[in-house]
Amino acid sequence: MTLSVWRFSHQLLALASSLFLLLASVTGIILAFEPLVEGSKPYSASFNEQTIGQTLEILEAQYPEILSLEVDRYNRVLLEGIDAEGASFRYYVDPESGKKLGEPEEKSALFRFTTNLHRSLFLKSVGRFFVGLFSFLMCLITITGFLLLLQRQGGWKKLYSKIPKEDKSSYYHVILGRWFILPILIVGATGVYLSLEKFSLLPPLALEHRLPEQIDETMDGTASYELELFKNTPLEELRKLSYPFSEFPEDYFEVALQDRELWLHQYTGEALSELSYPFTTLAQRWSMLLHTGQGSLLWAIVLLLVGISLVYFLYSGIRIWGVRTRKTKKSSVVVVPAEEADTILLVGSETGNTFAFAALLQKALLDLGKQTHVAELNSYQMYPKAEELIILTATYGEGEHTTNGRHFLKLLDEVSQQQTLNYSVVGFGSLQYPDFCAFAIDIDKKLAELPGFEENNPLFKINNQDFRAFETWAQGWSAKSGQVLKLEPLKKKKKKRRYIPFEVIEKSALNLDDTFTLKLRPQKKAKFTSGDLAGILAEDGNIRQYSIAKVAGDLVLSVKKHEHGLCSTLLSQLAPGDSLMINLQKNHEFHLPGFAQHVLLIGNGTGIAPYLGMLEQHHSDKEIHLLAGLRTKESYELYKPYLEAYPPQTLELAFSQEKEGQYVQDILQQKASWVAKGLENEMVIMICGSLKMQNGVLEVLENICQTELGVPLSDFENMEQIRMDCY
Numbered sequence: 001m002t003l004s005v006w007r008f009s010h011q012l013l014a015l016a017s018s019l020f021l022l023l024a025s026v027t028g029i030i031l032a033f034e035p036l037v038e039g040s041k042p043y044s045a046s047f048n049e050q051t052i053g054q055t056l057e058i059l060e061a062q063y064p065e066i067l068s069l070e071v072d073r074y075n076r077v078l079l080e081g082i083d084a085e086g087a088s089f090r091y092y093v094d095p096e097s098g099k100k101l102g103e104p105e106e107k108s109a110l111f112r113f114t115t116n117l118h119r120s121l122f123l124k125s126v127g128r129f130f131v132g133l134f135s136f137l138m139c140l141i142t143i144t145g146f147l148l149l150l151q152r153q154g155g156w157k158k159l160y161s162k163i164p165k166e167d168k169s170s171y172y173h174v175i176l177g178r179w180f181i182l183p184i185l186i187v188g189a190t191g192v193y194l195s196l197e198k199f200s201l202l203p204p205l206a207l208e209h210r211l212p213e214q215i216d217e218t219m220d221g222t223a224s225y226e227l228e229l230f231k232n233t234p235l236e237e238l239r240k241l242s243y244p245f246s247e248f249p250e251d252y253f254e255v256a257l258q259d260r261e262l263w264l265h266q267y268t269g270e271a272l273s274e275l276s277y278p279f280t281t282l283a284q285r286w287s288m289l290l291h292t293g294q295g296s297l298l299w300a301i302v303l304l305l306v307g308i309s310l311v312y313f314l315y316s317g318i319r320i321w322g323v324r325t326r327k328t329k330k331s332s333v334v335v336v337p338a339e340e341a342d343t344i345l346l347v348g349s350e351t352g353n354t355f356a357f358a359a360l361l362q363k364a365l366l367d368l369g370k371q372t373h374v375a376e377l378n379s380y381q382m383y384p385k386a387e388e389l390i391i392l393t394a395t396y397g398e399g400e401h402t403t404n405g406r407h408f409l410k411l412l413d414e415v416s417q418q419q420t421l422n423y424s425v426v427g428f429g430s431l432q433y434p435d436f437c438a439f440a441i442d443i444d445k446k447l448a449e450l451p452g453f454e455e456n457n458p459l460f461k462i463n464n465q466d467f468r469a470f471e472t473w474a475q476g477w478s479a480k481s482g483q484v485l486k487l488e489p490l491k492k493k494k495k496k497r498r499y500i501p502f503e504v505i506e507k508s509a510l511n512l513d514d515t516f517t518l519k520l521r522p523q524k525k526a527k528f529t530s531g532d533l534a535g536i537l538a539e540d541g542n543i544r545q546y547s548i549a550k551v552a553g554d555l556v557l558s559v560k561k562h563e564h565g566l567c568s569t570l571l572s573q574l575a576p577g578d579s580l581m582i583n584l585q586k587n588h589e590f591h592l593p594g595f596a597q598h599v600l601l602i603g604n605g606t607g608i609a610p611y612l613g614m615l616e617q618h619h620s621d622k623e624i625h626l627l628a629g630l631r632t633k634e635s636y637e638l639y640k641p642y643l644e645a646y647p648p649q650t651l652e653l654a655f656s657q658e659k660e661g662q663y664v665q666d667i668l669q670q671k672a673s674w675v676a677k678g679l680e681n682e683m684v685i686m687i688c689g690s691l692k693m694q695n696g697v698l699e700v701l702e703n704i705c706q707t708e709l710g711v712p713l714s715d716f717e718n719m720e721q722i723r724m725d726c727y
């Protein structure tokens with residue numbers, strides 16, 4: 001079965017039973033306190049291997065007439081009898097001294113009310129039926145959830161491996177799911193079992209004893225505690241012992257032990273009848289214990305946590321579902337039929353984000369007059385008028401296809417187009433997964449092999465739905481086609497951005513590369529750190545983001561002035577004393593992780609900026625190396641004051657426009673064995689700057705890992721040892 005079927009079932013079942021589950025969870029939380037309250041009362045005894053016989057001897061010496069003796073789940077010994085004044089009594093006793101401990105109390109009104117609600121919703125049999133049904137649905141929800149978890153984690157072996165942090169609700173939904181799946185399944189299954197039993201759908205629990213035809217007439221006065229069974233059976237084995245009605249040998253002891261029931265001749269101790277409990281009785285008792293926690297404080301606490309976790313699952317599940325439905329609503333407003341379109345935009349998406357990118361692209365293509373048809377990968381068909389095919393796709397599982405793209409590779413073989421299609425593939429993935437954009441890579445390879453397809457733009461991979469990277473791809477497309485694709489900014493969440501005023505403290509002159517640095521001081525309380533992003537609103541209403549450094553509390557950024565760059569022009573015109581509004585955004589993935597002791601910072605051009613702050617902040621607690629790619633020696637002057645104030649352990653500079661014509665990749669390759677050793681010793685490598693440089697560096701790193709260590713780079717990516725912020 002496919003991922004989407006499991007997800008659909010999981011969501012549908014959860015939605016259908018959400019009200020019941022909420023009610024059952026809240027009442028379950030209250031009822032989990034019952035065993036805690038009961039267990040805390042001072043009536044429980046420790047039996048210390050005491051036998052039934054020893055207990056009877058102690059009790060018979062103190063109480064003139066005993067009717068029955070019962071040991072309950074809390075190890076409380078309940079004695080029923082008639083006292084010297086002829087009055088009947090029923091109380092807990094200490095089996096070692098025979099002393100009265102206290103009288104059984106009635107179940108509290110709160111627990112009675114809640115039990116009724118939990119068991120039958122106050123609807124008697126009808127209610128019980130629904131409770132049983134919903135308990136069954138809860139089992140199905142748990143099983144489908146587990147299958148989704150397996151899919152997500154990439155199999156059993158990785159079930160407890162790291163969970164990439166996406167949004168908070170999914171993250172904790174999965175974390176709690178891993179821990180509570182088994183207890184929830186137990187609660188659900190025992191709930192179903194107890195309901196079946198109440199509807200007499202299971203064999204009856206009562207045993208059918210039969211007396212033998214002949215009963216020994218002996219009445220020799222042997223004391224009951226002398227009887228063999230009582231002498232040899234520990235008290236903890238006993239559930240209930242009922243004394244004979246009279247002294248006649250036809251009346252017998254009724255003994256219920258943990259595993260069987262006996263009728264004992266009251267003088268000879270002969271077993272007149274002995275029947276073992278069938279499986280159903282034991283299952284009923286275990287179900288009761290596991291469903292209610294009665295008798296086990298530890299399990300009662302687990303049940304309490306199960307109740308709380310179920311409430312959280314409902315809350316987070318509804319949030320996840322809401323977010324997905326919103327995202328999956330494909331915002332493509334214009335519908336161009338496949339038969340009419342000259343441009344085909346096919347999308348592989350699971351949770352809808354890629355559709356949001358596709359919608360922007362479709363809009364931009366339509367603006368260029370291209371008749372753009374948008375569809376899922378699985379809808380691939382003949383496109384009689386198409387000239388161009390653009391594929392945007394995510395990757396799931398262990399580098400696998402999205403559900404809506406699972407037939408695509410097969411369809412490519414089966415459906416042949418009449419004319420040649422120019423194609424471009426854009427992969428959306430996450431570097432937190434070992435097989436980054438693997439599905440896009442597969443598609444790209446397949447198209448390259450098939451006749452009738454010609455590559456228009458090379459495969460482009462985007463990490464973490466990075467809109468800046470998508471813009472870079474669009475620029476590549478524009479350069480190739482000679483038409484400018486104008487993408488509207490991605491409307492992610494309609495979060496109100498908070499802008500904080502900063503004052504310009506310093507601005508360097510433009511260097512040969514048209515690059516300059518800005519030092520800005522917050523005019524209000526502002527929380528940020530090196531590696532975070534500064535969003536600056538340009539005249540066209542779009543926001544440009546810059547990686548920033550925090551140096552002595554000030555914000556430092558490096559900007560390359562582009563000829564037509566609205567934002568970079570605006571920034572280049574600032575002078576000390578001017579004010580600038582900045583929207584600060586946390587960029588956790590590009591912070592130095594706490595565990596890192598050795599760090600290799602790799603950057604080119606303006607991508608060096610965040611490192612200036614990291615060097616200052618972590619100068620004393622980490623060993624930091626910097627490998628920087630610049631055009632000329634003069635380009636270095638911009639960063640020199642910062643790097644001299646807090647110099648890295650080693651500084652390597654690659655100048656692409658000087659005689660030696662070096663790139664950071666070249667230096668990295670020269671240091672291959674040092675890099676490999678570092679990675680083995682938990683060194684963290686950070687990469688900031690152009691995507692071209694990032695791709696080159698990743699290629700060299702992959703090569704180093706394979707040749708020097710015999711492992712893929714993804715091993716280190718998964719350990720969060722590779723961190724990137726490229727654009």
Ligand SMILES: Cc1cc2nc3c(=O)[nH]c(=O)nc-3n(C[C@H](O)[C@H](O)[C@H](O)COP(=O)(O)O)c2cc1C
Pocket residue numbers: 151152153348349350351352353354355394395396397398399400428429430431433434435436437438464465
């Ligand atoms: C369960 C799961 C598995 C994923 N597996 C991969 C993977 O193997 N490779 C990869 O590059 N990205 C992987 N991703 C990341 C997604 O492909 C990425 O977040 C993508 O942008 C999601 O797009 P969508 O919202 O359109 O589905 C995975 C994400 C999830 C939730």
